[in-house]
Amino acid sequence: MLRTVLFLAWLVVAQGPLLAQDRSAVESRFQLWLETTVWPRAQAAGVSRPTFDAALAGVDLDWNLPDLVPPGAPSQTPPQQQQAEFASPAAYFRPEAVEATVTAGRRMAERHEATLTAVEQATGVPGRIILAIWGRESAYGRADLTHDAFEVLATKGFMSTRAGYFSDELVAALRVAEAGFAPVDGLRSSWAGALGQPQFMPSSVLTYATDGDGDGRIDIWGSEADTLASIGTYLARHGWVAGRDWGFEVMVPPSVSCALEGPDQGRRIAEWEAMGIRRVSGRPFPEAERPQAGYLMMPAGRHGPAFLVTPNFYVLKDYNTSDLYALFVGHVSDRIAFGTAGFAEGWDEMGxxxxxxxxxxxxxxxxxxxxxxxxxxxxxxxxxxxxxxxxxxxxxxxxxxxxxxxxx
Incomplete structure (x- = not known):
């Protein structure tokens, strides 16, 4: 009987785009989609019916999430947003936020020295990098995750600009629940569906989550050691080059065009040096780095700091695709470990x-x-x-x- 009602609701919605905008009809179509599309996929992936029902019982569409495209609605154009990544890079590096992350990171470096050493030996990823990611993602585990992960992923899998991606992540989240990594009824996430202290998407939990404390189970929600090991594993599996830095703040003379930026325009760091690029610290580039590839990175063009980055910078971007995110991680990691100051070059206000x-x-x-x-x-x-x-x-x-x- 329920399937009949849902099917009739779907027929009503299918009559045209205007009807599709009626929320109750869209909700009915959503429930039908869960049953007829998601459940077969989840079942084929090894998810049991009790897990599926427990995860999705009472789940409704969350209409407050960004980038939603209800059935029948026209595709969205880029939204009217004014975020740090879009307009003013300086906002991403607010001094109080950076300092708080650095200060807490130094305390965590002392508390978890043994674990960080073990993870670095196993993965080649410096502990300071792992700490900076942990601090950025979840404030060292202190950030509140306020969303129901299944509701977020189901909503975005049903009607978002990246519906296919989030549908896959919904099935992955059901597999996470089936594996017993976290209680089904307590799986909280960010607004994008990211889980745990490392803020992994569910597919990354399945692939990279690691037992760092040796207790025989993986817990990126409650175990700090598992969190650190999981971040290190993620970066190592994405190609982190052991022994290389992430990058250096530099001065770029006017004779070097800012249009030389990009990971496809790399050259040996010694060549950049010959073109007049120098470290802002006044120190020479490390001898081990000079024959290696480096890439010009100017996230604000001529309106802010410039950097020569290594391939490891782009591994950080695999964690989060924003240039500013990767730069934040590298910068904070330096300040945690070496006590360095802020950027030598300031950011122009670009509102x-x-x-x-x-x-x-x-x-x-x-x-x-x-x-x-x-x-x-x-x-x-x-x-x-x-x-x-x-x-x-x-x-x-x-x-x-x-x-x-x-x-x-």
Missing amino acids: GLLRSDIADLQRALADRGYDVGGVDGLPGYRTRRSIGHWQEAAGRRPTCFPEPGLLP
Whole structure:
């Protein structure tokens, strides 16, 4: 009887986009999707019916999540958002937030010295890097996770801009519950469905979560040792190069174009040095680094600090795709371990641009033949250097960063 009612509701929704926007009809279609699409996939992945029912009992759509596209609605354009990653990189490095993460990280370094040493020996990943990620992701386990993981993943798997990805993660979360990693009725997450102190997506829990305290079980929710070992395992499995740093803050002379940025324009650090790039500390680059590949990274173009980064920087980006995230981790890790100060170069305040404004700029550049890496409203390195190339072609001083009124 229930399936009949749900099927009839689906038929009503299927009549057209306008009807599909009725929330009660969409909710009915959602419940049908859980039963007829998600359950067969979960069952095939080894999830039992009791686990499935316990995880999804009472789960409704969370209409407050971002990037939702209800059935029948037009695809979304980049939203009107004004976040640090989109407009003002300085906001990502608020001094009080950085200092709090560093201070707590130093305490954690002392508390977990033995575990961090063991993890570094096993993975090659420095303990300071692991600590910085832990601090950024969950404030060393102190952050509250306020969302029901199954509700988040089910909602976004049913109606979001990345529905296929989140559908896969929903099935992975059910497998996490089936494996007994965490109580089904207490699986809390971020708004994106990330779990535990390392903030792993469910598929990463299944792949990288590690028993760091030797008790025979994996617990990235309650065990700090398991959390540290899991972060180290993740980075090692994504290609962390043992013995190399993540990068160095540098001074880039005007003779070196900011459009040389990017992981596909690498050259030996000694070559960058020959072009006039120097460490802001005044110290020479380590001899072991000079013959190795380095990459120019200028997250604010000429409006902020510049860096020569190593392949390990891009391993950090595998954890979170934001340049600023990876830079935060590297910077905080240095301050935890070495007591270094803040960036030598300040960040210009670059307010006034929405994500949709940057998308318009990307579209204009793409129409002129530039490779911006996609029209998504995110000023990644391809967008930044395309801005620089366009500025150079137009006879302007290249700044390599989106600014109001940059293109007509």
